[in-house]
Each structure stands twice: as structure tokens, then as C-alpha cells.
Amino acid sequence: MSERKHWLYRKENLPKLWVIQIVILMLALLPEFFIHHHHYFEEQGFTLDASFGFYAWYGFITCAGMVALAKILGIFLKRKDNYYDE
Amino acid sequence: MSEFMISPGLIMVLGAILIPLLNGSLRAVVLLSLPVMTLAAVWMLPADASLQVAFLEYTLEPVRSSVEGRLFATVFSIMAFVGGLYAYRQASTAELTAAYIYAGSAIGVTFAGDLVTLFIFWEIMALGSTVVIWSAGSPSAYRAGMRYLIIHLLGGVILMTGIVAYVFETGSVEFTSMQVDSPGTWLILIGFLVNAGAPPLSAWIADAYPEASPSGMVFLSAFTTKTAVFALLVGFPGADILIPIGLYMVFYGIIYALLENDMRRILAYSIVNQVGFMVAAIGIGTEMALNGAAAHAFAHIIYKALLLMSAGSVLLMTGKRKCTDLGGLFQSMPVTAINGIVGALAISAFPFTSGFVTKSLETSAAANEGMLIVWLLLLAASAGVFLHAGIKFPWFVFFQKDSGLRPPDPPANLRLAMWLFSFLCIGIGLMPNSLYAILPYPVDYQPYTLDHLVTQFQVLLFAGFAFFVMLKQMRRTLTISLDFDWFYRKFFKEIVSEFTSQSSVAHQAREQQALALLNHLVDRLYRHHGPQGTLAQAWPTGSMVLWVAVLLGLLLVLFYI
Numbered sequence: 001m002s003e004r005k006h007w008l009y010r011k012e013n014l015p016k017l018w019v020i021q022i023v024i025l026m027l028a029l030l031p032e033f034f035i036h037h038h039h040y041f042e043e044q045g046f047t048l049d050a051s052f053g054f055y056a057w058y059g060f061i062t063c064a065g066m067v068a069l070a071k072i073l074g075i076f077l078k079r080k081d082n083y084y085d086e
Numbered sequence: 087m088s089e090f091m092i093s094p095g096l097i098m099v100l101g102a103i104l105i106p107l108l109n110g111s112l113r114a115v116v117l118l119s120l121p122v123m124t125l126a127a128v129w130m131l132p133a134d135a136s137l138q139v140a141f142l143e144y145t146l147e148p149v150r151s152s153v154e155g156r157l158f159a160t161v162f163s164i165m166a167f168v169g170g171l172y173a174y175r176q177a178s179t180a181e182l183t184a185a186y187i188y189a190g191s192a193i194g195v196t197f198a199g200d201l202v203t204l205f206i207f208w209e210i211m212a213l214g215s216t217v218v219i220w221s222a223g224s225p226s227a228y229r230a231g232m233r234y235l236i237i238h239l240l241g242g243v244i245l246m247t248g249i250v251a252y253v254f255e256t257g258s259v260e261f262t263s264m265q266v267d268s269p270g271t272w273l274i275l276i277g278f279l280v281n282a283g284a285p286p287l288s289a290w291i292a293d294a295y296p297e298a299s300p301s302g303m304v305f306l307s308a309f310t311t312k313t314a315v316f317a318l319l320v321g322f323p324g325a326d327i328l329i330p331i332g333l334y335m336v337f338y339g340i341i342y343a344l345l346e347n348d349m350r351r352i353l354a355y356s357i358v359n360q361v362g363f364m365v366a367a368i369g370i371g372t373e374m375a376l377n378g379a380a381a382h383a384f385a386h387i388i389y390k391a392l393l394l395m396s397a398g399s400v401l402l403m404t405g406k407r408k409c410t411d412l413g414g415l416f417q418s419m420p421v422t423a424i425n426g427i428v429g430a431l432a433i434s435a436f437p438f439t440s441g442f443v444t445k446s447l448e449t450s451a452a453a454n455e456g457m458l459i460v461w462l463l464l465l466a467a468s469a470g471v472f473l474h475a476g477i478k479f480p481w482f483v484f485f486q487k488d489s490g491l492r493p494p495d496p497p498a499n500l501r502l503a504m505w506l507f508s509f510l511c512i513g514i515g516l517m518p519n520s521l522y523a524i525l526p527y528p529v530d531y532q533p534y535t536l537d538h539l540v541t542q543f544q545v546l547l548f549a550g551f552a553f554f555v556m557l558k559q560m561r562r563t564l565t566i567s568l569d570f571d572w573f574y575r576k577f578f579k580e581i582v583s584e585f586t587s588q589s590s591v592a593h594q595a596r597e598q599q600a601l602a603l604l605n606h607l608v609d610r611l612y613r614h615h616g617p618q619g620t621l622a623q624a625w626p627t628g629s630m631v632l633w634v635a636v637l638l639g640l641l642l643v644l645f646y647i
Binding site (some may be wrong): 005006008009021024025028029032035037038040041043044046049053055056057058059060062063064065066067068069071072073074076077078079080081083084 | 174337340341343344347348408415417453454456458461465466469470472473485487488536537540541542544545546547548549550551552553554555556559560563564565566567568569575576
């Protein structure tokens, strides 16, 4: 009898994991309705950092951007891992 | 000099000599007590301690107390203690001895009051760390160690040249805050930056460190780059050039770590990323920023060592380093996985960890100075840290697909070392004031505000969301990424081998020519002096008589003229 797959690796649980993740993200956004963010750059006329959900979308967009940038640079930079082998 | 005083670093440098002489539990006692004695010496040194020695026409200061020095020496001692605990059963004698000399000389740098003392300890560090790399014993470790040594000797030469020029300009060898306005100070700055992993030579970290043994890389990650941070902190606070250099390092580390497949190379790139934060903060140069750089270095040494202990345990138990070979290890290595995750949360600056209370000093310093672009980039980079180290490392090693590997957790001393550092990561996070109290400047900062907690959770959780949304784009491949080391590992190597083959062709042609000339000469000699040669037809006595007759005849002719 083969070892039963761990809960995390069973196909039927994958949607549940996504639901848990989305719920956590919603919870993280919830305080946006109650608190006011600190304005760091008011003098420079930059108020975006205090707007609704700035940290959430900024974190997401910049990370997606970095993954995309890495992917593009990878086209030029990636080599087989025995490239330097003598 | 009223009382006897030695540099606290020398306790470990000299004590390391005992390590090869002892075995078993006696050696373990020495390994664990040397860092404790060093730590005690660091804290018993009076705040105004200074040992001055006249040398030629200069005054050297091998021991000088400073708050910065004490902070770095403290974390270096703690690191040596836990590193020694982690390493003492598995590591070779050569590695342990070299690692202690290396750690001791790093502590020596933190107490150096003059540039000559600093340089001497700086070079001992380079040699000690090279031996740590070589101790892995593999041919690839030997070659990587050689490349590492060459880079550091080059950095050392630049530093030495800078020191000579600086002393010539100012007449002082004192190690103090400098302005980058002369060739001497520029060269000193470059010398420091080489060790910090700054561009263009950043590649040495990811090239050399991952070739060391499981415990070797734990030691290596702590001392060289952070000693460079210390030197920059004391020597060049507020040097504007450090801001763009630091920001470059931050994103270089993220991008290369995202492309990388080898788990310990991911963490090596992450060192450059983290040191980039510190270098940028030193460039900002306000009291808050400098506190941030110092505190971040302190916290970083602990959580990076923890991550590398976790990765080292995986390497030790499976013999595998590549993400493509690993996965699913949380099932049989729960202790290693939990400690790896604590380290990953700390490096990502998750609330209630050491990263949260230290890195935020740096980002807040940028905000307080009104540096909008710098702040936006540091914020993006903070999200990127979670992406490349915080999730990528634990995900690909302990989760992702099930590799089918079922190795057990590592031996007890490795587990204990990891627990100790996990405890410190969370302890500093929960009680930041204990660390704030020993920073260079008074701290007026409260990390635990509702605003900070909420925004940090949002940045990190949505960064994590981006990771899982784009997981397909990050499928691991059996690749490495080209870097500046391509120039000295491939480009110049190709040029040299091209030169070798071309010059050997040229050499052969010249050889042929010379041989032909020689043959010609031999032929001519043979023609005249050989058995059939005109000059060989008579016996020597006969030709002697002939030539004497010719000479006498000539004499007779001359006589008559």
C-alpha cells in the first residue's frame, strides 16, 4: 500500500487553499475602512501613499513587475547549469 | 596606555590555535567558550577604552571602544557561538579553525581605531574565509575559493593603496568619518564596497559561498559583508553615492534570486539584497538611518544564518541543493522547516520578528527625509524580499511538489543551533527596545503602531499573492544566470585559451624556422668539414703544414714590399 498523499498535495484541496488565501487577503484589507494612513510626503504633493489600499496594490504590482522583469532578463542571462564546468 | 588591554577579537584568533590540538568534548568546550569569553571581553571594555601604540611616526590604535563596534562585535560573538554549536560535529578541523580565526578578525575590525589595524584584520579575514570555502574539499570549492581569494586580494590592494594615499594626504592613520573627495578616500570606499558585494563585483558572493560546506556557508554569510557595512557606517556615513549603489544591490539580489535554482545561491543573492538596504541607509546618513543600518545588520546576521542553517541541514541530509530536486521535505524534516520559515518571516520583516523592527527604521528614515523615490523603491524591495527569500526558499524546498525524499531532521546540535536563532529572531521582534538600547544613537521610534502593522501585512500578503498567482512563471529550470563573473570565468578564459592556441601555433612556426636554420648550418658545416668536405680531405697535420706555408709565403711577400 502506498503512502497516502499529504493533505496539501491532494488535488481536491487546491481550491480550498485558494479560498483560504483570498479570505486572508480580504481580512488584511478590512482595516482600510477604519484607519487613516500617515501622510509622509504631503509637502511634495504626493498623497497616494495614504489612499485606500495603496500598500496592497503596490505590493502586488511591484512583485508581479519584478517576476516579469526577471523572466525577461532570464531570456538573456540564463544558461545551462553546467555552463562553466571545465 | 595605563593598563593591559588586548583586542577582544584576538581571543578567538589566538584561541583558534587550540582547536586542532583538541578532540571530542574538550574541543566542544573550547569552541563554545571562546565566543562567550570574547563577548564578555567586548562588554567589559570601558566605553572610552583606547590602546595606542607608536609605530614609525604614526600612532596606531589597535583597540578603540565605540558603540558601533560593540554592537557588531556582540552579534559576531553570538554568531560564532551558535555557528560553532551548529558546526562542531560535522565540520572539518580546518574549517572550524579557519572559521574562528575569520570570526575573530572580523571582531578585530570592529575595534580598529586606525586604518593599518583595520587593514591587517581585513586581510586575515580574507585568508580565513578562503580556507573555510576550501574546507568543503571538492574541486569546485577549490576553484570557487581561488576566484574568491583573487577578488578579495584585489579589494585589499585597492584598500591598501587608498590608505597609503589617505595617510599621505592627511598625515593621520586614524579610522574615522571621511568625505569621498580625494583619490585616497575613493579607493578606501571602493575597497570597502568590494567586500560589501557592491556592483560590479557582486557575483563573488553567489559564486563562492554556496560551494562551502553546509556549516561553512553559515559562517561566511555573517562576517565579510557585515564587516564592510560596519566600515562604511563608521567611514562614510551620509555619502550620497551609497544610495544608488545600495538600491542597485537591493534589486540585483531580488532579480537574480528569482532566476536561481540552487537554494543556497538564492540565499547568497539575498545577502546582496539585504546589504543593499544597509548601504542605502548609510547613504541617507541621518541618525535614524544609521541606527537602521546597524540594527538591520544585527538582525540580518541572525536570520540569514538561521536560513542557511536550515538550507545546510537539507543539504547535509539529502546531498541536494537544487530546487528542482527538492520539495515536500516538511513532512519528514519538521524542525528544519519550522526554523527555515521563522528565518524567512524574519527576513521578510513580518510583524513580531526581528526584521520588522529593524528594517522599518531604514524605510522610515527615507520617508522622514522626504526621499519619495528612494522610499517607493525600498517599499517595493521589501515586498520583493518576501517574494525571493521569504516564500521562494521555504516553498521550493519544503513544499511545492512532493519530491519523495524523506530524510530525517539533522542531529541534535544542528537543531539546537536553529532553535536558538529562531528564538532570537522572535525575541528581538517582540522586545525591540533591548536592541534599540545598544544602537549608536538614541532611538525615538515605535515600530508597533496600528498603521505600520496594517500596511506591512498588506504589502507582504499581497506580495505573497503575486507569488502564487505567477507561480507558473517561476517554474524552476536547470539553469544558472550570467553575471559579472562571466568576464573572468568565460570571457578572459576564452581569450587566454585563444591566446594559448594562437601562440602555440606561432611558437611551432618559430620552432620550425629555427630548426631549418640550424639544419642549414649543420649542412654547410658538413659540406665543408664532412668526410667529403674540401677542408676535411687532408689530415690536420697536412693542413697545418699547408697553412704555415701560406703564412710564410705571405710574410715573404710583405717583407719585399
